[in-house]
Structures are given as structure tokens and as C-alpha cells.
Amino acid sequence: MADAAGGDRAVASLVSRLVEFDTGLDERERAALRALRAAARAPAAPPRHVEITVKATRLCNLRCTYCEDWRSGPGQVMSDAVLEHLVRRAVGDHTHDAVSFGWHGGEPLVLPIAFYERALALQDQHRRPGQQIRNGVQTNAVLMTDEWARFLRDRGFSVGVSIDGPPEVHDRVRRSRGDGPTYDAVMAGLERLRANDVRYGVLVTVDHDLIEMGPDAVLDFLVSLGAEGVGLNARRPAHDAEPDPDEQFLSSARMNDFLIGLDEARHRRGVALGIREIDSIATRLAGRGSVSCRLAGSCIGTFFVVEPNGDIAHCSRFGTDERYTFGNVVEHDFSRLRRSVRLIERRSESAAAVDRRRDCPDVEVCQGGCPHDRVVEERHDPDHDPGCCGRRPLIAHLRAARSTPVAVGAPRR
Secondary structure, three states: OOOOOOOOHHHHHHHHHHHHOOOOHHHHHHHHHHHHHHHHHHHOOOOOOEEEEEEEEOOOOOOOOOOOOOOOOOOOOOOOHHHHHHHHHHHHHOOEEEEEEEEEEOOOHOOOHHHHHHHHHHHHHHHHOHHHHEEEEEEEOOOHHHHHHHHHOOOOOOEEEEEOOOOHHHHHHHHOOOOOOOOOHHHHHHHHHHOOOOEEEEEEEOOOOHHOOOOOHHHHHHHHHOEEEEEEEEEOOOOOOOOOOOOOOOHHHHHHHHHHHHHHHHHHOOOEEEHHHHHHHHHHOOOOOOHHHHHHOOEEEOOOEEEEEEEEEOOOHHOOOOOHEEEEEEOOHHHHHHHHHHHHHHHHHHHHHHHHHOOOOOOOHHHOOOHHHHHHHHHHHOOOOOOOOOOOOHHHHHHHHHOOOOEEEEEEO
């Protein structure tokens, strides 16, 4: 699993031999191998800002019908030793001027506050002068208490709360471990946050049931939550799932229509609510950087996910796909991870995929889109256009409307 011991010299040597002896590869395959060799010889410059999603535990108090993130049994909580290695390597890397830790699960509030106190103490111990460190937590809020809320407020955490709509939508999919509804418990958690002056965003998984409510009703609901901003993730099947006509797959076309309707309702009614999927594109159109990883372009090597056992991969959306696991923080530092065979291969593949979209007039806005979206849409969407990220209608709408981006307070991932 941990392949960071490979490195750029091994890749360059292997690729050179394959190209030199031509083992029946076609020209496209040979071009990809040459690109891989070039990447191995001259790896991309390390990012100055790295974002790490930390699966501090895979244990969870909910059993959401679409979720692949929870686990049960032993070994699902990050040990102190793994935590120490993670923080020391992430913060101690001299190229990391800024490090963002996004504490996820499972459900991160299953762990005691003492776990996060230790993480913060380690960050302070290894922080360099002038280095920026940010912490955020993505929670279902069911376990939120006044003590938790005060801790998150006082220690400067950004807070994202997962909620999938009003009770008739939310309670169909976000079930408790005992298969009961959870909407009322989530709303009680939001009240605990508000009572303790904690600012928060919400993260919504959008499915057909939510869209059927209509944009005005959805906007009313989102405003009622009192959040600073909203992130809207289209419901997608698991990474390794085979196409299934009964699967709740939300195509790019339907998500675009939903977002355009939501943006029109927001502006028609003068609602100042940040919506990440809309505002990140509007911000890019205005000539500023994106606030969404889906528009980051070269995200591989900048965004990581770390499992409880220390395994480090590109993104949790790729599930258990070993091709996206690059090493383990107990054994490998980030410099070595970025020279791993797998990371170089995945980065080269992603760059080639973006190059195939260079004829799209909006590629400078979307930067080729999300690598995982490309994989899922190619497999599950019969109308998928490989030359487009799928957001062209939304980009065209925002360009024509000259939407003014507003502050986005929703979690990035």
C-alpha cells in the first residue's frame, strides 16, 4: 500500500525503458509515458498551502443511506502516535507556509475534546514563525453540546454542519444508528452553536427529492438555518460502484439547472447567502482565485486525506482505490510522498485529462473540473461530454448575469 519509497528516479527509469524498447504502445500511450517521465524528472513545485482532511475516526453515530465513510470495530480511531506524526510532518515541512486541518469522520465529535486539545498542542509545538494553521470540523451536530460549542469557538475552528434538507427529505437519508430520524437532533445542535455565538456553514448532499422542492422552497430552508454559507454536493454513487438505473445519481445537467434556479431566486429576492458552488465560479469569473477544491486544477499533491492508521491518499471520494493511496505519515514525510510513484502517475493522468479539455472555452474557469467527478461521470452519465467539466451552462449563466460573488462560509469539502 505505501509506495512512497519508489520515487522519481524509479519512475523515470521505468518509463525510459518502456519508451526505448516500445512494447507495442500506441502514440497516445507513449505520449502519456513521456509526460510521466518529465513529471518524475521535474516534480511540480511543492504547494505553499496544503489542505489535509483528517479522518480522526471512522466511527459514526449515524447511518446515512448514501454514506461510505463510517466503519465499525477496532482500529477506527487515530492513535496519539499517528496524530503526532501527522502534525509534525505537515506543520514541520518547510515548504508549507499554511496548513489547513479539516477534522472529519465518521463523526469527529465521537472523540473527546481532549483529542483535539492534543492536536492543537502539537500544532503549537511544531509551528514555525509566521506559519498559518487553520482548523475546521465537519459534523452532523447530533452530539453538539455547550462544552463542544465553546471549545470550537474559543479555539478558532471553522464549523460545517451536515444537513440534507427539511425533515421530510433529511430524515429519509440521514438515519441514526438505530434507524431513527435525526433532523430534530441536528436542529438542536445548531441551536447550541447559535447560543454560544459559533459561526457555522452547512453542507447539503443534493438529491432528486431536494430538487423537487423547487428553488424558492430550498432557498427558504437554507436561509432558515442561520448559516453563513452553504456547500451543495451532488449525490453521487460510491467510487467503485457499477452503473445502476436505480442509483440516486445526480447528473451534471440536473445539478446545473438546480444551481441556476437557486441563483436566480437568490438574486431576485436579494438574499445574501453564500452558495459555494455558485460563488466560487463567480469569483473566478471576476478574476480572483477559487475557494473550491473542484476548481483548483492541479489538486493532486495539495489536498490529502489521512486515515486513522496514518495512510495518506489524495481524496476521500476515491474510497479504497489503492491507486490514490501514496504512503503513510508514520513512515513518510510530505516531500517523499510527493515523489511517490502513484502520486506522480495520478498527477500526470489528471494533467492529461485537463489538456484534453483545452478546447473548451471555459477551461480557464473550471480548470478541467474535479478528477473524481470526471471518473464518476464517465462511468454513470450516458450524456457525459469528455471535453467539458459539465458546468458550462452554469458558467454561461453566471457570466451573462454578472453575478456578484458574496462571502462563502460553507466548508470546502
